[in-house]
Amino acid sequence: MGMAVGMVFLLWSMNVFIKAVGLGSSSCSGVCGNFTIPYPFGIEPGCYIDDWFAIYCNNTLGSPKPFLRRLHLEVLDISSEGTLRVNYPMSWSCPKSETESASNVSLASSPFVFSKLRNIFVAMGCGNVAYLLSSDDSNSSLISIYGLIGGCMSVCEKGTKQSNGSSCNGINCCKTTIPSDLDVFTIIISSMRGASFERTEDCKYAFLVDRKWFEENLTSHFEVQKMSPVPVVLNWGINANLSSLIMGSKSSHSTCQFANRSSSLGNMSSTFTCSCDSGFGGNPYRVDGCQDIDECANPRSCRFFNLRYRCVNIPGNYYCVLDSDHKSRNKILIIGISIGIIGLLFLFIGGWWSYKVIKKRKNIKRKEKFFKRNGGLLLQQQLSSSEVTIEKTTKLFSSKDLEKATDNFNVNRILGQGGQGTVYKGMLIDGKIVAVKKSKVIDEEKLEEFVNEVVILSQINHRNVVKLLGCCLETEVPLLVYEFIPNGTLSQYLYEQNEEFPATWDMRLRIATEVAGALFYLHSVASTPIYHRDIKTTNILLDDKYKAKIADFGTSRSIAVDQTHLTTVVQGTFGYLDPEYFQSSQFSEKSDVYSFGVVLVELLTGEKAISSTRTKECRSLATYFIQAMEENNLFDIIDAQVMKDAK
Template identity: 40%
Template sequence: MAVTQAQSLAGCPDKCGDVDIPYPFGVGVQPGTSRNCFLDQSFNLTCDNATSTLYFEKHPVSNISLQQSQMDISMLISKGCYNRTGKFHDLYTKGFTISSTQNKFLSIGCDALGIIRFNKNFTHYSGCVALCDTDKPPPKDMIDKTCSGTGCCHVDIPAGMNNISFYAASVDNHTNVWRFNNCSAAFVARNDWFSFSLDYLQNFPIDRAPLVVDWTVSNVTCQTAANSSNEEDFACKSNTDCVDSSDGVGYTCTCKSGFQGNPYHPSGCHDVDECSRPNNCSMPNQCRNFNGTYQCSCPSGYKGDGYTNGRGCTLDAPQSNQQLLILIIALGISVALLVVITLISTLYWSHKRRILKQLKERNFEQNGGYMLLQQLSQHQGYSDKTKIFTEVELNDATNNFDQSRIIGHGGQGTVYKGILPDNTLVAIKKSKVEGNSRQIKDFINEVFVLSQINHRNVVKLLGCCLETDVPLLVYEFVDNGTLLKHIDPSKNELSFTWETRLRIAAETAEAISYLHSSASIPIIHRDIKSTNILLDHNLKAKVSDFGASRLIPLDETHVTTMVQGTFGYLDPEYLHIGQLNDKSDVYSFGVVLIELLTGNKAIEFRWPEHVNLAMHFVSSMRENQFWEILDKRILEQKNAKQLKEVALLAMRCVRVKGDERPTMKEVAKELEGLIAMDKHPWMKNEDLMLEESEYLLGHLPNLDGAIIGAGTLACYDCMLKEIASEIADGR
């Protein structure tokens, strides 16, 4: 496992600019603790975030090496000119030493005296003198790139020095006049850094010089530190060796052979997997890694020690023939087993495919496939309108009907969002209960009904799948949710404008009118409600969920069926006598109009005196509370007349007696007329509307009984009492 050597404590900065900060060095305090990011104050560094510069005391740091236990810093150069002595420059290394093998002290100039002092009280001195001829500079080819005393001199740094101070001075106090040089410089620099040039006597442009500091831990030996009663006093962690300093005091730590990492870090050094990198094994696959080492070996049939610098691995001749025979026998057995396994697999998959085919055929029959084909055989063009999807296609489209793809629950099943291979978005409805004959019949009915419909405001059926456990329908994807979601204040505080609501009502009415009057065979939806009216991205209405719909032959005005529908939208006359006709959809649509006007849901339990929204609306109208029950989000002065007209229309739609309700064609025409009047003000006739508006707002208590009279309400109440017993099969 490779471990970065420049490893800091958890949460501590591991870099400052481009310089790595390995522990035991550190900056600041470990986050969330009171522990320093460094081992002790000797290793405390500072990072100037503004310049991304790392400092040891006041000196910039350019590199820290764990392997060499060295740190590269830079110091200012002391310069003296004319009769002025250069400034003193000090370096206090806090227990570390100035490397005697990596640095030297230099002085530059023609009257240059470089002085360096050592140790805490600067009691030890050293230095050198650099001189030149006063008349002219020395020949360039004689002194360039050398530092032998002419123009440049140097001395070694004594071992074990941890504090230094140096400055540049003059031998003759610059009393002689040099035309080419009257300044001197003194500095400590890394051995391989400085190369003298004669140009430096004219001008010395350098301000800082790099030098190397040797660092160690503590001021005791390895043995003393290891024997300490406090384990924290010993800096060398697991899988490390301790090395006493040869230049000064203290000790350093290194990783043992076969280990790598930061030997000072609390996690210690980690094993190197030699088998995963170039090693000494003659056969790489015969390498075994151990903690701190590895071992090479030879495979069976070979002899030797496995090491490239040893005897390696060579073929053992006496065993080769025997191994060849064993190999041939093993190969023969393997081929025979492979043939047997292939044969068994082929038979298994053939059997499985046959069973799967039989299962799909059985599902097709149970899902009403033959019933559907029988009904559709009498209608041409079905195959051009609707595609038969395979189970694989719909599984891929819905990610195997993943729960995250569910977008709703319809009356007959769960609806999933799907993506076909051509990136077409679709809605796929899956029946809720497997093998439920009633739901299968509703499913087949929905396919058959939708195959007869081609209208812009009706959700388009793209196809179906009958070979699965439960039948599947594939529709166009309508992406903006249900009408109820947009008008219910608990789900949408903003909702949309009255103009949009009126347009949606007109589009829905036109679609239902088409079903009643323009389809090849009249269709009664039987479950018109705000959750079955979907909106696309342009808020265009789409009528959906035809599982409960019925086809009405042209020579019949009504059919007698088991009562089916949604409570709150259910026609009370249909509920009472069980006879279904197109006026049942008119009643349900009237409830949707009331929802659009009031913003309330069809069933609200906050009206204890009324069963549903239609009764509450009628009662409120009788009590002249029309404006109070309207949705406050659509109340505008300019909408008043339209609101009155739509309220009157809604009341006519929810009359108890079906014969007294308008047809959907009349409803659609009246709504389109209201929209046209709003678009074309010259079409409005104030006199024609005045009587009906006053009739709605001022004289509701005297409304004709056929509309909301006491007798009608009483009849309404008596019919609704039978809901508990007669709607058992509704939704």
């Protein structure tokens, strides 16, 4: 009996091996015009791993062009590293046009997803509001928070028909990122409310597009309005169930990596991709597909000071040996070079001393230039004329001190990165640990606003708000110095295991109370009301006693006491963004409170504000929570730790 089972298993293994070797064999042409189709893609039957990777060659378009057979998308290029570029249809809306824009192509159940890193979502047109929904319902006409995963709006430029520049900064054109693992979406285009200068006769466009192609290869971004499809980058991976077809036939010098992916329906699937090992190149999916790279073909290999070495290539690497026929000549050459180096050494010492003197003078002038450009004189004037005594708490640091404190802004010192800049951990000369925020380049038009903001933050004195210690303005970009908060963010505390200090109900309630008190202080107690505009768990820090402190005031704005709202271009984080603010562009203190409400729900449920593991209708935590309340099953989604502690 055991022998019979072993024989069946042996026959099955041989069948899989024979099938694997047959796939992508040399008998497959893999050519469509001037385009070469690499395995696991293929044209003829038996030349591709499965039907999703089948390519057909269309010869009716003048020159042969490859298309994905099941998705009918034109292929522009294929990378063995797991990406391919395709031509993808745009969505548009023209008031007087009788034609409709092409419908989106769904990637559901396919091995393809839209690349988050390589693509962006773009909307064009005057007074245009474009929404990206996690749905394949192209007939949807209602816009709500259900399924909303992205979007942006572009305002009109008064007095001109359309900007001819190449920028996409919110005037007639806007752009934003897309979520991970996106395979199905719907685009809805509508007009901005209350835009008195809106031109209803203009067409409006919205589409996904290859970021690099859009930002670097177009003379003007508005050229795409004359196109039908635009390049889009897809990530691809082979289904893990087909691994037996690859592992038996892949190159011996390749490595495969497996990854999990969440579909639009919330299902998890496992895929894998392969790549050639270092020193090898080619197709990792074919037998002997990864061939050794001959580094000796590069004439610069083994060339040191014109001395003659012989390059020896070995699999995956190379080494150099001195040519024996030229040892004597090289010895004379080395002596001559040594004498020349000694003579030049004295010349270099004199030149180096002169260079150091000139460089020091240039650095002084450069720092003075940056100090003036970044508003240093204006800030000094504001600090000296302020009615509130803030000189003792707010300091103007030198660039030298902060470079030394952060080890020249070493990447190992990075605490976090965001839309406004990068934060580094540093230690001042007196031993005090601080957080140094290296801001992005500030527009000269916003210089006075930045200086005013530094003065306002310098006057904030609340135990639950991260304190600003000072700034440095003699660098190319401003540097802000804050007190260091050691225990990370509230997001890390909630979603990463912490056995020593678990997230008990009392701890969560205290954190919520502290954040609420800090918001009340900013809105109603501070001498000038301040809107934070980006309240979320990653912007709430925890100190050594796990007390909450609100941080990251990079997008914050101060307003007059009698002012009720702030009209501005929509900024914030999806999942925390107030829907009314997204629709009207009017930010009020209620918008901060809405974001705080999402934080409260995270504390109660232990769920993230946006999650691809929930159903597409409930990816937003706000939607998920409201639906649970309406269906009277709120206790089903409350965190188990909260249910255990809160009697």
